[in-house]
Amino acid sequence: MLRFLTAGESHGPELVVVVEGLPAGVEVSVEALDRDLARRLAGYGRGARSTKIELDRAKVVSGLAGGRTTGAPVAIRIVNRDFATQPADSKPLTTPRPGHADLAGRLKYGLADFRLVRERASARETAARVAAGGLAKQQLTPFGVQVGSFVLEVGGIAAGLERPLDLLDSSGLQSHGARAEDDPMRCPDPKASERMCRAVDEAGAAGETLGGVFCVFATGVPAGLGSYVQWDRKLDGRLAQAMLSVHAVKGVEVGRAFDLARVRGTQAQDMIEWRDSAIVRPTNRAGGLEAGVTTGQPIVVRAAMKPLSSVRAQMVSVDFETGEPMDSPYVRSDVCSVPAAAVVGEAMVAWVLADALTERFGQDRLDAMLAALDAVRDVDLPRRIGSP
Numbered sequence: 001m002l003r004f005l006t007a008g009e010s011h012g013p014e015l016v017v018v019v020e021g022l023p024a025g026v027e028v029s030v031e032a033l034d035r036d037l038a039r040r041l042a043g044y045g046r047g048a049r050s051t052k053i054e055l056d057r058a059k060v061v062s063g064l065a066g067g068r069t070t071g072a073p074v075a076i077r078i079v080n081r082d083f084a085t086q087p088a089d090s091k092p093l094t095t096p097r098p099g100h101a102d103l104a105g106r107l108k109y110g111l112a113d114f115r116l117v118r119e120r121a122s123a124r125e126t127a128a129r130v131a132a133g134g135l136a137k138q139q140l141t142p143f144g145v146q147v148g149s150f151v152l153e154v155g156g157i158a159a160g161l162e163r164p165l166d167l168l169d170s171s172g173l174q175s176h177g178a179r180a181e182d183d184p185m186r187c188p189d190p191k192a193s194e195r196m197c198r199a200v201d202e203a204g205a206a207g208e209t210l211g212g213v214f215c216v217f218a219t220g221v222p223a224g225l226g227s228y229v230q231w232d233r234k235l236d237g238r239l240a241q242a243m244l245s246v247h248a249v250k251g252v253e254v255g256r257a258f259d260l261a262r263v264r265g266t267q268a269q270d271m272i273e274w275r276d277s278a279i280v281r282p283t284n285r286a287g288g289l290e291a292g293v294t295t296g297q298p299i300v301v302r303a304a305m306k307p308l309s310s311v312r313a314q315m316v317s318v319d320f321e322t323g324e325p326m327d328s329p330y331v332r333s334d335v336c337s338v339p340a341a342a343v344v345g346e347a348m349v350a351w352v353l354a355d356a357l358t359e360r361f362g363q364d365r366l367d368a369m370l371a372a373l374d375a376v377r378d379v380d381l382p383r384r385i386g387s388p
Contacts (some may be wrong), residue, residue: 001353014078039131094113094319102114134350148217150214159192166283208311210335223295308336
C-alpha cells in the first residue's frame with residue numbers, strides 16, 4: 001500500500017527519497033522531519049562527520065499543497081554538506097574491508113572499485129529513511145499512534161529499568177522515551193548511560209567500536225493490523241524484516257521472544273481478563289502482536305546491533321589487484337551509533353505500521369480512513385482493549 005525508494009551515495013551531492021501511497025490530507029511539518037534528522041545525527045560516540053559536518057535538512061519538492069499531502073508522491077531532497085570537501089579524483093579501492101558490503105558487492109555487481117560499493121551501502125542512506133519514516137509518523141498521529149525509542153545496552157552495559165518491558169503500559173514506555181531524548185546515549189537510566197559513555201571512550205582509544213541493543217515502541221496502535229491468513233502479511237514478520245534492514249542490526253525480537261524460549265508455556269502467554277467492562281491484558285509478553293496481528297497493546301520491538309566494522313585496529317584482508325595480504329583500509333567512522341540506530345528503527349517501525357494502517361482502512365483520504373477506524377471500533381471492538 002505504501003512504498004518508498006531512496007537514491008544517493010554516502011559522499012554524493014544529495015540523498016533523495018520518493019514516498020508513494022500517503023493518503024491526501026495528512027498535515028506535514030517539515031520542522032518535525034528536520035528534528036528527526038537531527039536526532040539521527042546525535043548520540044555519544046558519533047564521529048566528526050555526524051556532529052560537525054552533516055546538518056541534514058529535508059527539502060520537500062512535491063506532493064504537498066498548503067502543508068498537506070495531496071495523494072501524489074512526496075519527494076524529499078537531503079543535501080550532503082560533505083560533498084564539497086570530496087577530492088575530484090580518488091584512487092580506486094582494491095582491498096575489501098571485513099564486515100562491510102565491499103566483497104559482497106564485488107561478487108554481485110562485478111565492481112572493481114570497492115568505493116562504488118561502499119558509497120551506496122553506507123549507513124548515510126538511513127537519513128532518507130528517517131525522512132520517509134517521519135512522514136509515516138505524521139500519518140499515524142491523527143490515529144493516536146506514537147512511536148519512540150530508547151537504548152537498553154551498549155558494550156555489554158545494560159540499563160537498569162524499574163519494571164520489565166512487558167509490564168510497562170503506554171505511559172511507562174513513553175516516559176522512558178522522553179527521558180532518553182535528553183540523554184547522550186538515548187538511555188533512560190542516567191547511571192547506566194554514564195558507564196556506557198565511559199565504555200565508548202575506552203573503545204575509541206583502543207581503535208575499537210561498540211554495539212548494543214535498542215528498543216522501539218509504538219503506543220495507541222489499533223487492534224487488527226496485519227493478518228494471519230498468509231505468511232507475508234504477518235505484521236511481526238514485516239516489522240522484523242524492516243528492523244533487520246537497518247545497518248549493523250543482526251537480531252530482532254518482538255516482546256520477550258528470547259526470554260520466552262526458556263520458560264514453560266503457562267509463563268509465556270498474556271492472560272485475558274475482564275475489568276470494569278473492558279478486556280485487559282495484565283502483561284505484554286507478546287509485544288503487542290499475536291498471530292501476526294496487533295492486539296491493541298503497545299508494540300515493543302528490540303534490536304541487536306553489532307559493533308561497527310570500521311575499526312582503526314588492523315584487520316587482515318586481500319588486495320584484489322595484487323592478490324597480496326593487506327591491512328583493511330580504515331575509513332572514518334563512529335565508535336558507537338546505537339543511539340542513532342534507534343532513531344532509524346523508529347522510522348522503520350512507523351513505516352510498517354502506517355503501511356498496515358492504510359492496508360486496513362484505505363489510503364485515498366485521511367478523513368475516510370479515520371471514519372473507517374471509528375466504524376470498526378463501533379462494530380467490531382465495542383469495548384476498549386486496555387494495556388496493563
